Amino acid sequence: MSARPTIILHTDKPAGALAVLAETHPDLDVHGCDTYADLPALIERTSAEVVYSIRFDGTPRYPRQALVESPTVRWVSIGGSGTDHLGRWDPTHVTVTNSAGVAAGMLAEYALGAMLSFSLDLRGFERRQQARQWGGGRVEPIEGKTVLIIGLGKTGEAVARRARAMGMRTLGIRSRPKPMPSLDEVHGPDALPALIGRADFIVCCVPLLPTTRGLLGEAAFAAMKPSAVLIDISRGGVVDEAALLSALDNGRIKGAALDVFTTEPLPAEHLLWGYDNVAVTPHCAAVYDGWDIKSVRMFADNLARYRKGQPLENVVNPERGY
Structure with a gap:
């Protein structure tokens, strides 16, 4: 954990998420990524410590390995509540949180x-x-x-x-x-x-x-x-x-x-x-106008805790899946 971690916002609509982080954590180095394919290289190039990620293009191509096995990523914040698309991870290597309650x-x-x-x-x-x-x-x-x-x-x-x-x-x-x-x-x-x-x-x-x-x-x-x-x-x-x-x-x-x-x-x-x-219905019951910004704001609040070395909210136990 560092007080000034490098952040990646992995979402299909990074502009809104970037605006939230610019408002709440203006001193941080923050990068947007709107594809699955580009995320691994961006993590490697930036040595990102924290990644906020939304599953926006299905599960089969989701870059889980780049997130949970990266040598630099220490915290993955999932923008929704489910984490099954991450598979299993080692909680001693990376902490995973979700946005339970956002929808x-x-x-x-x-x-x-x-x-x-x-x-x-x-x-x-x-x-x-x-x-x-x-x-x-x-x-x-x-x-x-x-x-x-x-x-x-x-x-x-x-x-x-x-x-x-x-x-x-x-x-x-x-x-x-x-x-x-x-x-x-x-x-x-x-x-x-x-x-x-x-x-x-x-x-x-x-x-x-x-x-x-x-x-x-x-x-x-x-x-x-x-x-x-x-x-x-x-x-x-x-x-x-x-x-x-x-x-x-x-x-x-x-x-x-x-x-x-x-x-x-x-x-x-x-x-x-x-x-x-x-x-x-096409897996849309949790998708309402503004949910994504609400989720990013939850992440921004948790990021403030992370930077202060405080316990994070909504930490997911990989054994329980929640």
């Missing part, structure tokens, strides 16, 4: 919007409108319904607060259970099979880890109510897509709202595009 409210609004869309049958009414058909369809309240939130980080907590405000019963799962103000019940991961059958809506908010890959598979879908709706705002791979397709084909769930997928972009030939009871 928690927006993700929670997405989840609430999906619940309302299904309870109000908005997709069905849209189809009838296109057909100029009067009548048919029905609305029902979400008040009194039960939502199961899998993963109670900042996003899961935000979902719970909004659901509670709508009069819903809130159940939650977290790795270390403890009472939480907006949750009626909080359980550990082992309780998933028992809880999932009680839920009208299942909201998935967990990171992608070896322990969460395929978490919602055949057994989970078999235990769901036929009237249940799955909302996935986690990471592609947490939901077993083959099991989901089988559940949809056999009417074992009411539908799904999906913002993340095992393969992104979702291939045009993928079967999920074709279901009337599935809402597909």
